[in-house]
Amino acid sequence: MSGVVILHKMFSMLFCLFILISPVSAQYPLEKPSVNSGYDVYRMSCAACHGGKGDGSGMNGASDFTNSEIMIVRNSTLLFTTVTNGVPGKAMPSFGNLSLSKRWDVVAYIWTFWADRTGVDNGKDIFNKNCTSCHGEKGDGSGLPGAFDFTNLSRMAYVQPAVFFKSVSEGVAETAMPPWKDSLAQGGRWNAVKYLWTFQFRDYPPQATSQAAVDPSPSIEIPKDNEWYMTSGGAVIILISIAIAAWTIYLFGRGLLER
Ligand code: HEC
Ligand code: HEC
Known part of the structure; x- marks a missing residue:
């Protein structure tokens, strides 16, 4: 030879x-994740470091999920991978021992720190007034063939809010998607994106109990870093x-x- x-x-x-x-392993959830179930996981395993309000107040250096600048350049797949593998060399442990659905649920819940209730409610009004004719009331794109389907989990898992914001502002060239920067204020465009983010969740808004995510559970069990x-x-x-x-x-x- x-x-x-x-x-x-x-x-x-x-x-x-x-x-x-x-x-x-699938890099997108196979069914719509539940923010309520994600809340339970968060309280048990994450709040001690990331804070009950998601602002990273539990521990020095823990990520702040209320920081828009960080969240708008994340996508669900990235967050899921971090939850699964942890951050080697940092305090962020691996949660690969949680079931796939629990990990997707907690990722969904993390998004709610960015997609705050006030913003989402305002975005819903904007969406229902301007967007349903093409994207459908349920966000599934049923109004116009080819309109983006915000319930399509395999696409949503890879999208960053910042990319959606750009499309909403500038429109998508050579498609029916018009630019909105002249008719909607910047804050309104962001709120519209926050609202369409919620189409991928099974149960947004979270139950009343879940909204009171203020007290980090004191008895958490932190898995050993792999x-x-x-x-x-x-x-x-x-x-x-x-x-x-x-x-x-x-x-x-x-x-x-x-x-
Ligand atoms: C022992 C403390 C600790 C616990 C418990 C913990 N984290 Fe973290 N986490 C951190 C730290 C510290 C970082 C920042 C790592 C770095 O500097 O890159 C982090 C980063 C992250 C990131 C990356 C954010 C980004 O910028 O992309 C995600 C997502 C995350 N954590 C989710 C979770 C979830 C979900 C849980 C619970 C299931 C959890 N964390 C539990 C300490 C923790
Ligand atoms: C006249 C029809 C129409 C209206 C009205 C419309 N859209 Fe669209 N939109 C589309 C089509 C068609 C696409 C798919 C474009 C493509 O193929 O990339 C799209 C795509 C999108 C995308 C995904 C773009 C990307 O980056 O892939 C977002 C986000 C979006 N629309 C948001 C909105 C919002 C928010 C509104 C209301 C303020 C709205 N759209 C109103 C037709 C419309």
């Missing part, structure tokens, strides 16, 4: 291995190392035999 052939075989083997073990070798990235590294080692030993053995 020439070196090139060996290299080629090695790479194809590693590639197959990679495909086999790459995590096949060691690197317990994460999927770590597993990939370990398996690839084993494969390379096995292949090297095999080639070495063959070399000895052929002498």
Whole structure:
């Protein structure tokens, strides 16, 4: 076997291995997440650090979910990944031990710190006046074929509020989506985006009890941070190392035999 052939075989083997073990988890929720269930998770596992009001007041350095500048450049998939893996080297633990649906629920709940009730209510009025003819009263795009469907979870999971705001302001070129920057004030456009964010949740607004998210539960259980070798990235590294080692030993053995 020439070196090139060996290299080629090695790479194809590693590639197959990679495909086999790459995590096949959905990066968007399979059903609409529940902000009420997310509230329960938040109180139990997150409020101690991120604060009952989501402002990061529980712990120095914990993210502030009421900070619009941060939230508008996030998307649900990103938040979900952080909740799943934690932030290595920082105090943010991994919550991969929570069920998929609980993790999506808590992500939904986190959004409600940004999509505040007052803003959403104002956005609803704006939406119902200006947008339902195309996007439908339920936000599912039923008014006009091709209008964006805000209940489509696989699309919503990847969208940043900032991108929606830009589309609402400027319109979308070569489509029926008109620009609104001349007819709606900036605050109104943001509130419209906040309202359309809620179409992806099963139960917005949260129940009255959930609204009183002020007291961080004192008895929280913080899961131990995963060691690197317990994460999927770590597993990939370990398996690839084993494969390379096995292949090297095999080639070495063959070399000895052929002498
Ligand atoms: C022990 C304290 C602690 C707990 C408990 C905790 N976090 Fe965090 N979290 C942090 C810290 C600190 C950061 C900032 C990490 C950094 O600097 O990147 C953070 C960051 C985050 C981020 C990233 C925000 C961004 O800017 O993208 C998300 C999302 C998050 N936490 C969600 C949660 C959720 C949901 C829970 C509960 C299920 C939770 N956290 C529990 C300490 C905590
Ligand atoms: C005349 C029909 C029409 C009206 C009225 C309308 N839209 Fe749209 N909108 C569309 C269409 C069509 C699209 C899909 C554009 C595309 O293919 O990207 C769209 C897309 C969008 C998008 C997604 C853009 C992106 O970044 O992918 C947002 C957000 C949006 N509309 C918000 C609104 C809001 C808020 C209003 C009311 C203030 C509104 N639309 C009114 C037709 C409309």
